[in-house]
Structure formats: C-alpha cells, structure tokens
Amino acid sequence: MDETTQPMVLMDQVTKSFRIADQDVAILKGIDLNVRRGEFVAVMGPSGSGKTTLMNLIGCLDVPTGGRYILAGRDVTKLTDDELSVIRNEHIGFVFQNFCLIPYATVYENVLLPSLYTMKSKNDAAGRAVDLLRMVGLEHRTRSKPALLSGGEQQRAGIARALINSPELLLADEPTGQLDSRTAEDIMKLFVRMNADHKTVIIITHDPNIAGYASRIVRIKDGLMET
Template sequence: MEPVIEIDQLTKTYIMGQTKVHALRGVDLLINTNEYVALMGPSGSGKSTLMNLLGCLDTPTLGNYKLDGKDVSVMDDTELANIRNEKIGFVFQTFNLLPRQSTLDNVALPLVYAGVPRKEREARAHEVLASVGLGDRTDHKPNELSGGQRQRVAIARALVNRPAIILADEPTGNLDTKTSIEIMEIFEKIQADGNTVIIVTHEPDIAEHAHRIVRLRDGSVETDELNAEIRRASDPEHRYNQA
C-alpha cells in the first residue's frame, strides 16, 4: 500500500499570553491509502489538534506533513484550501448543515465552491444521498430529519467532492447507540469502497470499528496498534488454533 499521510516530528505550540501550550510534541505517523484509523485520547491529548493539522485547517509549529507526497506543512492558506477541496471530506459531531437549505442543496454546496455546473452538482448530490440511504429525502430541510439522518447528509456532503480521505470528528457524539452503529456501518462501507477513513473519538466501542487505533496522551502517540479483532484474524497461530 502507498502512504497517503506521512508525518515526521509534527509539533504544535500555542502561545497564550506568557504561557506556551504544547498541543503536539513531535508526533510521527504513517497512514496508508485505504486504511481505517481511529484517533483516541482524553481531553487535552492532542487528538483534535492533530485532526486539524491532518485536515489542513491549521499549520504545524515544527515538523513535516506530506499528503499524497506533497509537503502541506509549508503551504499558504490558499494552497491549503485547494488541498482541502480536492483531497479531504469532513464530518463533524454537530453536522454543520445550513438550516434553510434542502438536503440536496446542503450536499451540493462544496461543488458550488468548486465551480461545478448546476446540473452536475445535482446529479452528484443525488448519487451520494442515495448511497447513504437518503435518496427519498432530497427536498427535506435539516429540521425535518432525525439526528442520524442529518449525520448521513453530512457524510454525503463529505463524499460529494470524491475525496481520497474522510476525516470524522466525534461523528456519533450526538447520536444514540443504535444510530451510532448504523453510522459506523456507513464509514465501513466508505472504506471498503476505497477511501482512507480517519475518525477522532473518545469512545472505545466506536474506535473498535476502525482497523487501527492510535492513542494519544499529552501531545504524543502513546500506542499505535491494530484493532484486536483484525490482529487476531491476521495471526497465523490464532487462525490455526481456531481451525
């Protein structure tokens, strides 16, 4: 597999008055194309800062970040915006939908910014809404949808630009258990279809859906390991014993 994300000694320090806050302390991370990774950690561990850097929403204080072989750690705001539009789809805990716009218009919005003609925008929005099970909800406003349906709309919006990477920040934080499982099944399908999926969560049961779990603490990577189920399945001795 080819690496899509290469991080070398990534550091982020915030200056707050006379105080320096070290959010990330020399993080090294390699994520291959089509991996499904969960970033975990307690409050203050650096996972949100890392996600902002991975999503090109912020720049590091020190270190290097290569996305698809391009060093994005030295790019300016315009270059970072272009990378976000081309390479990354975002899903947030609070959905971030426009309340007065229809489901179809919310999903098509990134294509407006990309300059895609209206007919193609609508066709692609219809396509991704159908892929998340909302092909019959295109005219509904967000307040006419359940929380799970709104998150499906947000996922469809993240997919509409056909990005290589999906970044999801606590995507089940506002959902009940049953709906959370349904949403995680959608992410599993997205990964199976070829996308790289990175989820930030503090919930162990949500992280277990990923194939690899990276745990952060105090701005550093504490552990980086395969999901226990994946690890058992890839262990020849375990497979032999099961047989």
C-alpha cells in the same frame, strides 16, 4: 513510491503550540503518524490530549508549528491559506460531531456545498449528489431543511456532503458523539462501506466501541503518540 503504496498521511515530528496569555503552550509535542491508503484508523485519546488539534492539522484546517506533514505525497506544511482551501476541497471529506449543516439550505444544497468551491471545470455534482443521497438513504428528504431531520439523518447528509468531491480521505471528528447507539451503529457501517470502497478513513473518538470498527487504533496522550 507509486500511487498505491504511497502513504495517505505522513507526519514527521509534527508539533503545534498556541500562544496563550504570552506563553507558548505546546499541544502536540512531536507526532509521527503514517496512514496508508485504504486504511481505517481510529485516533483515540482522553479530552485535552490534543486529538482535536491533530484532526485540524490532518484536515489542513491549521498548519503545524514544527515538523513536516505530507498529504497524499504533497508537502502541505507551508502552504498558503488559499492553497490549503483547495487541498481541503479536493482531497478531504469532513464529517463533524455536530453535523455542521447550513440551516437555511436544503439537504440537497448542503450536500452540494463542497462542489461549489471546486476549481475543476468538469463537475457533475448534481447527479452525484442524487446518487449519494440515495446511497445514504435520504432520497426522500432532499428538499427538507436540516432542522426537520433526526440526528442520524443529519449525519447521513453530512457524510454525503463529505463524499461529493470524491476525496481520498474521510476525516471524522466524533461522528457519533450526538447519536444513540443504534443510530451510531448505522453510521459506522456507512464508514465501513466507504472504507471497503477504497476510501482512507480516519476517525477521532474516545469511544472504544466506535474505535472497534477501525482496522488500526492509534492513541494520543499529552500531545504524544502512545506506542
């Protein structure tokens, strides 16, 4: 398979269980997921369905208990903690529900954050950060602390940060969960724009309106994919 037809995310019978009070509790019971490059996928499911755990696995924040996970052609099932950090840094842009900005850093410094940890020597992050802030419409807030920004503005900063290292995959966990519906619409339009710009986008949500922006919806229930 060449670069373009190779799937972005390929999960094969992925399971995840946690040990809670001396008992193994299976959260994911065998997930098969195939997300092609350039797709815009929404993962839906009720709370407790395991969608957050799935998001952690896709985002390489955690490793599966069983099965195989291929990210951008690379088997990441058995990578070390440091290797996973590099994968997160170079291939994945995270957007969080509660924005997750560092409170004592300015918007600009927050956007730069992933670029600090990159191993690549060539790194024109400063210039890119300015471009990204302009793109999300925050060029007038670059020197502000996040607390002075509205929720929508904070999430724009979060998106700019997710894009700073030019990852192929954007991963968003309820990105509009704390925003009013008008602001949510603006944010979703940004994701649509990113997708049009050849980024693969995976959004986890329980809101059908949000899922409506995606080109494909996968549903998860009780740790299994619904077909």
